[in-house]
Amino acid sequence: MFIIRQFTNADLDDVVNLWESCGLTRPWNNPETDIFRKVSQQDDLFLVAIKDEQLIGTLMGGYDGHRGWINYLAVHPHQQRLGIATALVQQLEKRLMARSCPKLQLLVR
Template sequence: MTHQDLAIRPYHPSDEAAVIALWRDCGLTRRWNDPKKDIVRKLTVQPDLFLVGEVDGVIVGTLMGGYDGHRGWINYLAVSPEHQRRSYATALMRAVERKLLELGCPKINLLIRSGNVAVTGFYESLGFGQDEVISLGKRLIPDC
């Protein structure tokens, strides 16, 4: 699938270095999450929901989707700073939404880090709204 000059396709193992560099450029990596381990883990569960967007053969966007049988989830939506504001993130979201619908997914959830609330407007423009929930987490396997 393409959106203007963006080609969206499933992640390939040869994409690892470019994807991790993109995540770092976009400020998505954290010291407590090893991005290599995140990729390895994703490739064991629904790897077809791990998408990359390319322009002229260069990876400029990613989206890691998932479906647990109850809700869809979005992680690692990223577009390189040089390629933002071109609707690439919207194209990636629409692509994963189609895939999730094909799986029978009734709702998508995503989390926004408290330091990244500037993206709230973007997600609202796609039809997302704030749920009345409290997110709790517990790490079972430390990455570092």
């Protein structure tokens, strides 16, 4: 079983390691900078999945007033196909619906 909660600063290194293991990082796009920018928004849309005290999934959501966005959806390679990504997306959908967000878009790298 796993839980979904909001990102905390203590998750930083684990998130970057997960993104690297999932092939989401790029040399021209510093993941720490993206995380610091997101955290500064304080919007509760940066989610992590935790299993046995290990970070196994992330979803960085956003809302610009017109549509919601999904970025950095990642699940540890050994934890894929267990419903973790689905649960992260569903949790983001609930949070966006509470903001009256009419649509959601996923960015895939």
